[in-house]
Amino acid sequence: MFDVSRYRKLIAVKKGDGFARSLLLFLLRFASFFYGAIVWIRNFCYARSVFKSHRSGGFVVSIGNITTGGTGKTPLVAWLSNYFASKNHAVAILTRGYKLRGSDFSDEPAMLAKSSPGAMVIVNPDRVAGAKKAIEQGVYTMVMDDGFQHRRLFRDIDIVAIDATEPFGYGRLLPGGLLREPIKSLKRADCVVITRYNQTQPGNVSEICKTIKQINPEVRIAKAIHKPVKAKMRKEEVLDFDDLRGQKVFAFCGIGNPNAFFETLCELRLNIAGTKVYNDHHRYRQSDIEDIYEQAKYCRAEVVLTTEKDWTKTALLCGEKLDMPFAYLEVELDFVEGAEEIAGLIEEAIGKASGKDQESE
Numbered sequence: 001m002f003d004v005s006r007y008r009k010l011i012a013v014k015k016g017d018g019f020a021r022s023l024l025l026f027l028l029r030f031a032s033f034f035y036g037a038i039v040w041i042r043n044f045c046y047a048r049s050v051f052k053s054h055r056s057g058g059f060v061v062s063i064g065n066i067t068t069g070g071t072g073k074t075p076l077v078a079w080l081s082n083y084f085a086s087k088n089h090a091v092a093i094l095t096r097g098y099k100l101r102g103s104d105f106s107d108e109p110a111m112l113a114k115s116s117p118g119a120m121v122i123v124n125p126d127r128v129a130g131a132k133k134a135i136e137q138g139v140y141t142m143v144m145d146d147g148f149q150h151r152r153l154f155r156d157i158d159i160v161a162i163d164a165t166e167p168f169g170y171g172r173l174l175p176g177g178l179l180r181e182p183i184k185s186l187k188r189a190d191c192v193v194i195t196r197y198n199q200t201q202p203g204n205v206s207e208i209c210k211t212i213k214q215i216n217p218e219v220r221i222a223k224a225i226h227k228p229v230k231a232k233m234r235k236e237e238v239l240d241f242d243d244l245r246g247q248k249v250f251a252f253c254g255i256g257n258p259n260a261f262f263e264t265l266c267e268l269r270l271n272i273a274g275t276k277v278y279n280d281h282h283r284y285r286q287s288d289i290e291d292i293y294e295q296a297k298y299c300r301a302e303v304v305l306t307t308e309k310d311w312t313k314t315a316l317l318c319g320e321k322l323d324m325p326f327a328y329l330e331v332e333l334d335f336v337e338g339a340e341e342i343a344g345l346i347e348e349a350i351g352k353a354s355g356k357d358q359e360s361e
Contacts, residue, residue: 008069008257011170011177029176036173039181046151053154056131058140059353060094061346062155064148066185067169067178069256069280071161072195072226074108074309075333077145078115080159083343084141085118092134094153095145097123108145110312119143127153148188149180156349159342160189164200165260167208186215191345197223197336199263220345222338226260226331228268231305233327234315244270244303250296253307254278261307264329274299284310289317296324305329 011025045051061080065071077093084091093112113121120139124130127150134142144153148160162168169178186192192212197205209221231239249270253261258277265272274295278288296304304326306314311328318326 008166008178011172025176029172032173032176035175036182039173043181043185051151053151054128055154056128056142057135058131058142059350060131060142060144060153060155061157061159061349062144062147062150063159063161064144064146064150065161065163066148066180066183067163067166068174068180069163069166069178070260071163071257072193072224072333073146073161074111075115075226075331076159076161076193076195076224077112077143079333080143080342081112081116081119083346084143085116089141090120090139091116091118091141091143092120092122092130092137092139093143093145094122094124094127094130094134094147096125096127096150108309111309112145114308114312148185156353157190157345158188159191159193160186161193161195162208162212163257163260164194164196164205164208165257167194168211183211184215186212186219189216189219190349191220191222191342193222193224193338193342195224195333196226196260198225198267199260220338220341222341223336224333224338225336226264227334228264229330229332231327231329233325234318239303239325239327241268244268244305247271247302248273248300249303249305250274250276250292250299250301251305252276252278252292253310254280254282254284255307255309256280261329264331265305270305273301278310282310282313284314284317286317289314289322293322293324303327 046053063073063077063080065073081091081093093116095109095112097109109121109123120134120137122130122133127144127147131142131153144155147155148158168183171177173179173182194205194208212219212221231244233239250273251262251265252275255261262275276292276295292304304324306328308328308330
């Protein structure tokens with residue numbers, strides 16, 4: 001399984017690299033040329049209508065990114081779905097689901113269902129088929145999760161999430177960097193949401209905005225943070241942050257950007273006794289939980305804390321027989337600025353879509 005967290009360390013530019021690592025980086029960057037050629041051909045074919053985008057008959061907003069790894073798409077999808085629900089729109093979330101083994105799908109659908117209680121979550125790698133299912137159920141407003149590169153389904157709005165801590169994937173395409181496609185592809189975006197705004201310097205955010213505007217002068221830009229709301233245990237018991245600060249915490253996660261999670265814990269001024277990082281989309285087993293427990297005991301921790309994404313896969317494994325509480329950090333997307341930009345963009349697009357529907361009748 002592809003481990004983004006370890007891969008970040010491999011491709012990060014460092015001085016004093018040995019010959020073996022330098023050679024590996026050269027080969028990875030050479031391979032990026034072929035990956036880039038495939039991406040260019042595919043995008044060219046869509047731009048020239050050689051490949052067709054299929055209209056669903058509904059209103060589709062795509063949430064995506066241009067880099068691999070955690071950019072904060074899931075909280076953004078939840079925010080947008082809840083926005084539609086607040087406007088009395090029946091909404092469906094179209095997600096491909098990250099397939100682990102056999103017919104098992106990963107954590108995102110469960111997280112989305114929990115954070116967007118009013119939405120229908122449709123898991124199907126074929127987004128066109130997923131949209132068709134939503135329409136058959138009478139749901140005409142759809143949010144497509146991880147949809148920027150999935151161009152078969154026509155979308156009315158493209159929103160791209162960019163992580164302020166590593167916005168442009170080390171400036172290289174996969175596998176030499178983390179870019180899924182060139183940054184000039186932001187020309188297709190209607191709105192960019194810069195996530196984790198608070199985990200980098202303001203000057204860096206200004207440079208990110210400048211780069212985005214140079215590529216797409218018309219794009220709207222919003223800025224957001226992942227705001228910690230509460231820590232929860234089994235049976236939804238809440239751990240107060242003040243109480244947590246008085247205890248030693250052992251933290252673990254299996255996400256694309258683990259440093260962002262640990263940085264959030266530091267911002268909460270928690271006493272971190274130890275940490276453990278697993279592969280992104282790691283499939284936890286009972287032995288993993290026992291290993292985490294033993295390491296936490298060794299560090300003399302009093303509570304184990306993880307992400308909500310990891311909790312969806314570990315909650316049933318963290319039995320009451322363990323004499324140490326396991327909990328997860330619940331976060332929500334909090335816009336520093338630009339939420340009204342997104343709302344205005346959506347309302348404009350809905351108005352245009354309604355006008356076209358009336359003309360076609």
